[in-house]
Amino acid sequence: MRRKSDGKGTETTARRPLENESRRRFIKGATVAAAGGVAATGTLLADINGGAKAAGKPIPIGGGVPLTGWAATDGIEFKRALELASEEINAMGGILGQPVEPVFEDTKEQGAANIIPAMQRLIDRHEVHAIINGYNTGAVTAEYDTIADAGIIYIHHNTDIVHHQTVGDNPERYSTIFMGDPAEYWYGPGLLQFLNDLDANGLYKRPNNKIAIVTGSQNYSVVIANAIRDSAAKYGWDVSLYETVVIPISEWGPTLAKLRSDPPAVIAVTHWVPQDLAQFMLQFAPTPTNSLIYMQYGPSLAAFREIGKAATDGVLYSTVIGSLQDKIGQDFSDRYRAKFGDSSTPAVGAQVYDSAHYYAIAAALAGGTGGPGEFDQNAKIAARLRRQIHRGVVGTTKFSIPEQAAIPYPDATNDPSLGMPHQYLQIQDWQTEPALVAPSPYQTKQFKMPPWIKA
Amino acid sequence: MDTFVQILVSGLTLGAMYALSTIALSLVWGSLNMLNMAQGALLTIGGYISFAAITYLGFPLFLGLVTAAGTGVLLGLAMYFGIIRFMFEKDGFETNVIIATIGLAMMMENIVLKAFGAYPFQQPFAVDGGFRLLDVHIPYQNLVIIGVSVGMMVATAWLLGHTRLGRAIRATAQSREAALLNGVPVRRIFAQVLALSGLLAAVSGVMLSSITTLAPTMGYDPLLKAFIICVIAGLGNVAGALYAAFLLGMFEAGVQYFLGVRFGFPALLLLVIIALIWRPYGVFNRRKVARL
Numbered sequence: 001m002r003r004k005s006d007g008k009g010t011e012t013t014a015r016r017p018l019e020n021e022s023r024r025r026f027i028k029g030a031t032v033a034a035a036g037g038v039a040a041t042g043t044l045l046a047d048i049n050g051g052a053k054a055a056g057k058p059i060p061i062g063g064g065v066p067l068t069g070w071a072a073t074d075g076i077e078f079k080r081a082l083e084l085a086s087e088e089i090n091a092m093g094g095i096l097g098q099p100v101e102p103v104f105e106d107t108k109e110q111g112a113a114n115i116i117p118a119m120q121r122l123i124d125r126h127e128v129h130a131i132i133n134g135y136n137t138g139a140v141t142a143e144y145d146t147i148a149d150a151g152i153i154y155i156h157h158n159t160d161i162v163h164h165q166t167v168g169d170n171p172e173r174y175s176t177i178f179m180g181d182p183a184e185y186w187y188g189p190g191l192l193q194f195l196n197d198l199d200a201n202g203l204y205k206r207p208n209n210k211i212a213i214v215t216g217s218q219n220y221s222v223v224i225a226n227a228i229r230d231s232a233a234k235y236g237w238d239v240s241l242y243e244t245v246v247i248p249i250s251e252w253g254p255t256l257a258k259l260r261s262d263p264p265a266v267i268a269v270t271h272w273v274p275q276d277l278a279q280f281m282l283q284f285a286p287t288p289t290n291s292l293i294y295m296q297y298g299p300s301l302a303a304f305r306e307i308g309k310a311a312t313d314g315v316l317y318s319t320v321i322g323s324l325q326d327k328i329g330q331d332f333s334d335r336y337r338a339k340f341g342d343s344s345t346p347a348v349g350a351q352v353y354d355s356a357h358y359y360a361i362a363a364a365l366a367g368g369t370g371g372p373g374e375f376d377q378n379a380k381i382a383a384r385l386r387r388q389i390h391r392g393v394v395g396t397t398k399f400s401i402p403e404q405a406a407i408p409y410p411d412a413t414n415d416p417s418l419g420m421p422h423q424y425l426q427i428q429d430w431q432t433e434p435a436l437v438a439p440s441p442y443q444t445k446q447f448k449m450p451p452w453i454k455a
Numbered sequence: 456m457d458t459f460v461q462i463l464v465s466g467l468t469l470g471a472m473y474a475l476s477t478i479a480l481s482l483v484w485g486s487l488n489m490l491n492m493a494q495g496a497l498l499t500i501g502g503y504i505s506f507a508a509i510t511y512l513g514f515p516l517f518l519g520l521v522t523a524a525g526t527g528v529l530l531g532l533a534m535y536f537g538i539i540r541f542m543f544e545k546d547g548f549e550t551n552v553i554i555a556t557i558g559l560a561m562m563m564e565n566i567v568l569k570a571f572g573a574y575p576f577q578q579p580f581a582v583d584g585g586f587r588l589l590d591v592h593i594p595y596q597n598l599v600i601i602g603v604s605v606g607m608m609v610a611t612a613w614l615l616g617h618t619r620l621g622r623a624i625r626a627t628a629q630s631r632e633a634a635l636l637n638g639v640p641v642r643r644i645f646a647q648v649l650a651l652s653g654l655l656a657a658v659s660g661v662m663l664s665s666i667t668t669l670a671p672t673m674g675y676d677p678l679l680k681a682f683i684i685c686v687i688a689g690l691g692n693v694a695g696a697l698y699a700a701f702l703l704g705m706f707e708a709g710v711q712y713f714l715g716v717r718f719g720f721p722a723l724l725l726l727v728i729i730a731l732i733w734r735p736y737g738v739f740n741r742r743k744v745a746r747l
Contacts, residue, residue, distance in 0.1 A: 303574055
């Protein structure tokens with residue numbers, strides 16, 4: 001059984017949407033549509049361009065990303081992804097025959113003090129027609145007014161529920177601003193539904209209804225922890241521990257002592273720093289409890305497995321945006337690694353890559369791009385983006401209205417063709433890539449019982 | 456009983472980490488009246504040098520530690536010859552050096568970022584395995600850092616109290632002018648103390664990163680904790696810093712278990728406030744006694 005939602009948190013139960021047969025059909029259809037390489041959009045953009053070659057004055061497309069500072073590793077992937085997408089767009093004739101040219105400004109340690117000036121420089125100095133970013137943290141939509149004043153298209157992946165409130169409350173003012181991924185809030189109810197699905201499908205029989213929540217002190221972690229806590233009762237769970245840790249943290253002894261004194265069925269750690277989470281697993285492993293362990297974001301980085309090694313086998317995590325492990329996603333990863341090397345991380349770059357492609361299509365369909373101050377043209381592109389459904393390397397992107405944020409599947413829609421898959425992954429062997437265990441139809445492997453759980 | 460042992464082990468581990476963070480800062484603060492804001496960056500570079508020597512150059516573990524220590528000495532000397540010698544005889548040294556070392560720290564952190572990236576690495580200088588005490592697993596590495604932290608503190612205290620160099624450092628700490636008049640080569644003492652502090656910081660960085668992780672920003676938190684311990688122990692009181700580090704580690708672990716992890720750090724800050732009101736010269740310092 002699976003939850004059915006109207007996208008506003010009202011859920012009922014419904015039959016699991018796709019069984020194996022329809023799963024195969026869905027994947028096959030999507031793969032055909034993708035024409036085996038640059039997602040379906042590639043063909044579409046080339047068709048709109050009518051065979052035109054990209055020539056003439058380039059259209060500047062901005063990336064305000066952290067190229068230095070603590071998030072530089074991800075920021076460099078965002079830069080690479082925009083460069084790769086731009087090359088591909090130009091190979092298809094650019095946008096109505098005009099090439100796109102990526103330009104970048106460093107948001108450094110992020111926060112409003114760095115992000116707003118970076119956006120301002122992109123607009124004033126480079127006169128960009130759109131800004132397509134990965135994530136920046138700490139500004140909490142403070143940069144939106146800078147964008148709204150210029151009227152250009154802004155697509156980011158800040159995974160921030162505040163976007164819903166800011167744009168939802170004032171959709172006219174912020175009509176050109178889109179969040180290309182679902183808000184972090186969805187990690188909460190999504191996890192609880194995933195756990196209930198495991199139970200319903202006989203993959204994990206929980207020994208009790210207790211869930212322990214361990215969160216970091218950053219807004220991202222707290223929003224997710226609170227979403228789990230506030231939704232727990234509705235999904236049949238009791239919160240046995242809600243612990244906030246101060247980061248960075250490497251000594252988990254007191255927290256583990258509490259968990260061991262009252263073992264829960266599930267430990268959900270919403271603190272996200274990979275090295276801290278790896279230390280948790282290293283200290284948990286010698287004296288484990290019979291609990292599933294779910295962690296936020298950190299396990300998606302190879303550093304988590306490299307530091308925690310075999311102690312990380314069995315850990316679950318999820319992401320609301322990332323390249324899929326299907327043919328479309330794999331082809332993208334291969335192209336990305338071929339260009340940027342084996343140490344590059346296409347899973348991180350995927351978000352910017354997809355957004356650049358669907359922006360190019362929307363702009364081409366709207367009759368061209370619009371620079372700062374060209375409000376009418378950008379309004380046409382924004383209207384096109386609101387109507388558009390895009391199947392890219394991260395799955396489907398469709399924006400909710402009026403929030404203009406990607407709709408998550410199956411958290412807010414039970415139709416995979418209308419929502420971005422909220423992917424659940426499990427580290428089954430720390431020396432290989434994690435397995436995508438949900439949602440159907442994208443899953444590639446079955447959930448495995450963690451090695452520390454005794455039957 | 457298991458819970459008590461777990462808190463004890465966590466407290467000792469935290470205490471050792473705090474002692475490692477504090478030792479070099481306390482030495483420089485006490486002897487040179489210099490608040491070295493680049494202390495955290497020195498820890499970071501020490502950790503990375505060990506990592507690079509072992510991982511990229513194939514050095515044995517111990518040689519990796521020696522390489523890090525040697526680099527720390529060179530960095531300490533470079534800090535003296537490149538910055539400090541131009542400043543310490545001028546008015547406003549105590550304030551100016553804070554600004555200068557903040558800039559230095561930013562530069563060093565960004566060099567590490569450029570050289571190694573923001574990706575976290577595991578420190579290869581680590582001892583695997585552990586043993587059980589009741590039902591609590593105690594990693595050998597935790598025992599190593601407890602031993603090294605105590606050893607470094609005791610060695611530094613011995614050097615200051617029982618050697619010719621230590622006497623000269625103490626004389627400089629009490630009165631730079633008087634020491635100079637009595638033939639103490641103050642400039643050389645400055646260089647030697649900074650070289651020694653670089654060595655201690657680098658070794659501490661290797662130890663800390665062995666139970667945390669290597670990251671360009673790994674020095675921030677130890678620097679903050681070191682300030683707290685120095686204030687509570689008494690500025691520049693090296694021996695007092697050792698006691699304070701372990702007492703505060705035990706205190707924090709207890710607060711984390713009984714009140715919640717989030718209250719651990721605020722509780723330390725509360726102790727600082729109480730210490731500043733009750734004994735502003737430090738819990739382990741006697742009134743009007745010179746530093747060290």
